[in-house]
Amino acid sequence: MASRRKANGVQMEEVNIKQRTLGVNLGSKHTEVSCWAPLKKKISIVFADKRKSIPLKKDSFGFWKANIRGLHGGDKYKFKIDDEQEYPDPASLSQPEGVHGYSMVTDLSSYQWRDQKWTNHPLRGYIIYELHVGAFTPEGTFVAVIDRLDYLIELGITAIEIMPIAQFPGDRNWGYDGVFPFAVQHSYGGAHHFQQLVDACHQKGLAVILDVVFNHLGPEGNYLGAYGPYFTEKYQTPWGAAVNLDDAYCDGMRQFIIENMLMWFRDFHVDALRLDAVHAMKDFSSKPILRQMRLILDQLSKYTKRPYYLIAECDLNDPKYIRSTEKGGYGMHAQWVDEFHHALRVSVGEPAKGYYTDFKGVTDLAKSYRDAYVFDGQYSGHRHKYFGDRVTANKGEQFVVFSQNHDQVGNRMLGERSAKLYSFELQKLLLGAILVSPYMPMLFMGEEYGETNPFLYFVSHTEKKLARAVREGRRKEFKDFHGSAEAPDPNLLNTFERSKLQWSLLAKKRHRLLHNYYKVFIAFRKTNQILRKPDRKRFQVSGLEKEKVLVLLREDRSHRIAAILNFDTKSHVITLEQGQEPWKKLIGSSDEEWGGKCNMPNELSTSTLTVPSSSISVYRSKKL
Template sequence: MTGHEERAAVPRSARPRTDAPRHYEVWAPAAAEQVEVEVDGGRHPLARDTARAGWWRGEAPAGDYAFRLDGGPPLPDPRSPRQPHGPDGSSRPVDHTAFRWSRTGWRGRPLPGAVLYELHIGTFTAAGTFDAATEHLDHLVELGVDVVELMPVCPFPGKHGWGYDGVSLWAVHEPYGGPEGLKRFVDAAHRKGLGVVLDVVHNHLGPSGNYLPAYGPYFTDRYHTPWGSAVNLDAPGSDEVRAYLIGSALSWLRDYRIDGLRLDAVHALADDRAVHFLEELSTEVERLAVATNRPLFLIAESDLNSPRTTAPRAAGGQGVTAQWSDDFHHALHTALTGESQGYYGDFARAPLAAVAKTLTHGFFHDGTWSSFRGRSHGRPFPPGGGHRLLGYLQTHDQVGNRALGDRISAVLSAGQLACGAALVLTSPFTPMLFMGEEWGAATPWQYFTDHTDPGLAEAVRRGRRREFAEHGWQAEAVPDPQEPATVLRSVLDWTEPWRAPHSELLDWYRRLIRLRRERAALADPDLAAVRVEFDEAARWLVVHRGPYRVAVNLGDGPAALPLGATGREVVASFGECALDGAAVRLAAASVAVVAV
């Protein structure tokens, strides 16, 4: 626990005062003649801002509001801080100075050396709210993680969804608890010494409730993306679009005191300007960190395998703090499960060799041929920056994008799960867990939506079934994203951590995280200092981490694994093991951390 816990955070008011005029402004270059702000049913004209092209401004009473462009229908504010009636409703001001933050002494937490925990507010608990999630923060503290990574919380249609179809990029999904709920969660996490990362989506908006095109050129047809027109980062009008996205990002870090942002699919941010959007964003985040005197960081999801993403700006990079490492996941997944479909194919040819390469070189595809892509892919990653890659056994993507949303625990034994956990939590990367992974949750995590538009709901349903039918699944076996039972199946069962075999696995995760913190060599981010011995046929590998060996037997029978030196002590183990001079004997599906 960090700092002084004097009081819990409570809002001073639930709604801003309505007895004084309020200033309104909006960037709406698409409006030809007139922009009005409608406040509680009354219309008030705005005037063109002569100093800023495309901007309109004026005063009107305070209250719930919307904008009308050239006499059209009322539209929510693109910079709406709150959508109390959902994405299609009117906007509501939020006084961010009204929230009473606890005096915790929290001054932030740098990313290097941290262990992250990804969770989805809507399924982390049965209630699916920020306040309900707060009740389980002690579990995370006892687990030993340092940072909670929240999946997107911007408003989206309906109540349930992953959050990647969000709109209103400055607001918070009301069913989760709205702006006040998010602040209470962050405040509570900081009181317990936990940092908070928020997943934000800049590469697209959801298909329903997105009114940005009515205002101006927020999107461009210069590029094609999986979601249609690309966000306008380099065409005419892109200065304002970039400012809109960066302003949203800074608001999360400043107004909600969030410690870092996870940037979704940055490879889909099409931008050919001299200063890439990510470089501009990282510059502004760094300025805010200096102004607030606390570390702030950015984590990118990128499919490019480009070290430029995390290289310092002074060295020609984009300055992002870290990026997800799907290569490590794919190698580890194939080694544990034997799966070889789709993008797993490149890793499945020699899975232990793939694990070894990622542990020692970061990227598996570092200029090598990718059969899944039909071309060469990536470039070498700098060996000294292992902490700039996030390593994981599971994520929301790697679970939820499977046809049945089945976790890896559905097909692996507790011993095999323990082996995977050891390779993640003693790796040179920044480790990340997916909620429930630490106890081998038996609940799936499936793809679910709650679209209020019947046509869109049916299109999503058919698209999901068609996609997996092409991969050999029967359409009727694929869960219906719109069916309430789909989201209910995905909610964590909080009775599991107390029952065997879940409790044994949970204890193993706690020991590994504690070991990583106590033994510096097990967290050393220098990839060049890692050495891996393996036997593909016998299915074992030994990872050399300074004076420690992480010995993993994935074979079907017992094996003696070479340590390269006399083993002095078994520091931690899962499964039967015994030291035998310069070897350690392990039962099938067992792992040991040995000091030599």
């Protein structure tokens, strides 16, 4: 448990960054047990073999504790509350029998790490690949992911982002229904296999980002409320009562979250956490938990001598989330930029409806290239209010951009990927659009070879009433879409199986060609001295709204890069300012080499250039 001391008569809290204190933790001589239940009268730990029940002792902060001898890894237990109901441990490290079963004693320190020489990449060096463990391989396990790491290295990836792995009901789920934040999903292989995956990534030069959910828990197997005020009715979220971050007794939940954050970095060696929907973490305290997390993470980084990152998902367009703590911000290292995606999708022909209503294609895409946020103080018709604020001093590496991700694909009724929605030429343009940006690029698994399987919303709830509610809710959500088609049942095994990658597609010419194009373009991004720097200052973008063409100019002291993006269905002529030497082509998506029908000139002898439809061309020149 966090140690506490008095300073000037005020209780001061110091989080123990060196070791986990919640739950059941094996030691060399005895096992420490700690469970937060401030309003309960009695807590005991009971074991699956019924050999004994040991009462815990309550301290003045509501933590029930005991030191127990004779426990071993693999022992199964629950906590019994007020001599009545038995529940799994809220801070359980393993749930081998599922979310309703016994927790299992697990020794995280027993894994022998081999990544001592690993050094995390700077954020500006991240080329991110988002994957779902269950759908990434036929086996759907951590060990199976290890077998595909060389493939990702060859592609040019420098960081994998793993969708949530906290224990959820059943054996298939997106991960956002997790109910045991400290327990690694058993069907994926559990804690030690996840440690093995992270270790293997580091030995191959890959950073690991883990998606975690601190804004809610899933509906099935969520027993935190049985222990104490982990939630509050003070605020409501799309998932019900909010996580208790600023109401009475909030200190216990705040410590729960902070210790969970520390565990992933310290005990699993992950390099970054992607924090799901931080705007749903309702916290109006004088010390917002996100800011506190950053400050404590800095302590851990100093202790381990390793850099770590916090990457937020936030739809508020509020710079305070990524502003430094020294300047009064929350100190998140980076954030996702959904608005870049929305503007990009409308640019390639996505209808401007739903949450795309506000977006005007290339005009707004140009603004996102310049300013990250499209809405930074303007009126939003979709929201019916003025929205957002400007980001000025923030570096390009603080923004993650993408043409698709799990949300943007999976939240479509039929889960269609870009390969199903857009032409081959547009798929190549979409990749180029994110790689020439001054931001941090992210791919979604399978897009690099044009995966045609959908990525559907899937769950495996064991409670029939809940499963039925999820199915009907999904159908109701999309009742006006796709004519007579019906939303797939998230609970069916087939819905999950249809969402798995088809690795066999790489043997087909068209898919292999796209894959090679991705490899070459990513290599340009990583090796070109201009493209690899997320520099928002040495960057210009101009647009031809009617022609649907954007021209991006990036430069350093001696050279310039020009990227010409044509989102129109016909070609257009543009003018490039001449430099000290002719513009020389780096890559052209319309070239026959990449399955196109129009080879772009290798060198421009004039200032004019005819740009083919649905294409991106990148040129380089010395400055005057």
